[in-house]
Amino acid sequence: MSTPVIKAKKRKIDSECRIFKSSWTLDFFVVEHNEYLLCLICQEKIAVFKEYNIKRHYSTKHADTFDTLTGQVRIDRVNLLKDSINSQQSFFKAVKLSSETATKISFLITEAIAKSGKPLSEGEFVKDCLDIFPSVACPDKKSIVESISLSHQTVARRVDDLSSNIEISLIKRLNACKFYSLALDESTDVSDTAQLAIFVRGVTENFEIIEELLDLFPMKDTATGQDIFNVVKHVFTKFKLADEN
Template sequence: MAKRKVDTENRGFQTRWESEYMFTKVAGKPVCLLCGESVAVLKEYNLRRHYETKHADKNKNMDMEQRLQKAEELKRGLKSRQALFKKAKSQGQAAVKASFILAEEIAKSARPFTEGDFIKNCMIKVCDEVCPEKRQLFLNVSLSRNTIAERVDQLSINLKEQLVKKGKDFIAYSLAVDESTDISDIAQLSIFIRGVDSNLSVTEEFLALRPMHGTTTGHDLYEEVSRCVNEMELPWEKLVGLTTDGAPAMCGHRSGLVAKIREKMQEENATGELTAYHCIIHQEALCGKALKMEHVMSIITRTVNFIRAKGLNHRQFKAFLTELETEHGDLPYHTEVRWLSQGKVLQRCFELREEICLFLDSKGKDTTQLRDEMFV
């Protein structure tokens, strides 16, 4: 004989049970108004047994009208407690959400996690002036250093999970890899990904930053990239492009990263051809080194240094530009290390060439070269 299922009997809660047994229905289950216990099966026998076993002696002298009145009072009390619990739960969820939002802003601005305490103090002071009755809501927002660190870690995990989910829909993806040493002499391997799905929606994300405490040979780089690809559950046969710099460990024909990944794709029976690219930023750097710009940069550098090196000249030049109401209010420095600043310096000097000549004339400096048409 098959076992009878209670949920298929369509048992309903009867209103008379509220006054007879002091029970009410909460979320589909009968709950005792006197002790708060719930009964698993919605059956009159179970309700009556519970009432007679635990509460009959206390309420035996009450008539039906008194029972109805007491049941209504208990129901109102239960509803108020439920409303209070829902409100507290809602406020708690809002406090947690606010904590995540502020943790994200702190992480985006690269500020220390201890900034959370400072932000909370500012929030409370503003609250005391604007809405003091809601002070407790702001106090409930946890922004301690450990909380912010935990929130940032959870955000990172969530972003990784989203990227893994997106990666499953990629029909093709490419990687960009670069290795550089930080201020503590630890090699950091940065990996970027660009993937496209069947709807031609392109996703570009920073995939991973892997510290390398030992050697940085082509095999070491390959091991880190391979581990990252496997963790993200990316299929090797869908890898179509790899961008690196010109280092031998990256581009070596036998033991470089590109060669190792091509061997891996052959092992995985990938039919597509891996296209290796040279990083465009490194190409621009090489072009900047190859260009013969000394005949221009020597004059511009000498001019900028005259204005920026001495505090008095710099202050006077800025005041001079303010007086003339020019579009730019200052000149940028140029250094060999920051080679990208070379174009910015040249462009700014070209746009302020008349003002620079006037300022140098006031200082008794020769501006013949700066005014030469061929030089300009």
């Protein structure tokens, strides 16, 4: 009878419950940052919370220079390096915030241009006006204004993004409806092209009423019953409307 082979379980780092020790900061110039250890001196990441790894990193790279620092001098150097790290992080956060603010303003202005029916090139005129404002009222915001992109191409992309976002939102709202009905209307635009407007009215389980313009479809060739049916069928597919509803 053969003896069963017992396989040793692999030890996982997560199961060892390793935690950061505050003494490591003064001994080895490391701090805990975003679930890993960060060396204050070279800003290298140390993935494993293990004193052996930390000590080896410090001994091989920094001991010759920093072992001479003791007492209050060592404490002051640690605090100085920590302040430097915090300043860098604050700077990058500020840059990210400024970038997000500029993008948000660009989208809001694009939305206003689209709602007013103005040409997309109006964004460039608005940008020229924005450049005047900080030079008089708030010079400290000049960098944010300069980073706002409102070129013709950018505004066009923003309009497409807003359109896609509205379409996705409408699909989610319609999927929540238990019942809905469609209304169709046809009109002719300035180029003498027939436009088929499709409206939807839905009711959710909570009796919330949803009324929206679902789509506006140009009927460039003919507008027979079969053509209208094909357009409605296309809209059903586009907005993921269930046939059984």
